[in-house]
Amino acid sequence: MASNQPAVDVISLTLPNRVEYLGVARLLVSGVANRMGFSYEEIEDIKLAVGEACTNAVEHAYESEDGTYSLHLVCHVYEDRLLIEVSDQGKGFSIEDAQQQRTTPLMEVMEEDELEEGGLGLFLIQALMDEVVFHxxxxxSVSMTKYLRRDGVAGDDRTISKNQI
Known part of the structure; x- marks a missing residue:
């Protein structure tokens, strides 16, 4: 019996909640994205978005950064897209409050090549990925999707949504 579900490979990684392990998360997504055929620029965008999501989890989810808590990274590899989920079991936050903290459009202030990891997490994640969903x-849990554009044409069809559970 044929299934209507798209084929997907799932790669999971659980890391201690410590800054020194964030490079491992970036290496994982870099390798997966490279294997899928993303361009160098797209891979750098994916690594930065994942780095920001992981950094936010390490810095804000738990009261301490002693490694007794975990950070979970799951890559869902589809034929046409990469869906990455970064999750923790720490304290939640209000998406609306976090988004309202930035009142000036960032692109008026700095160029993309001047952006660094840390401090601009939500904005960067939303700017660099095609779809972002916060739970x-x-x-x-932050779900981030980047579509593989084999024809070299990238539209600006980014969507942002939230789901309070």
């Missing part, structure tokens, strides 16, 4: 409640 808050008992912990935070």
């Amino acid at each position: 808050t409640g008992a912990g935070v």
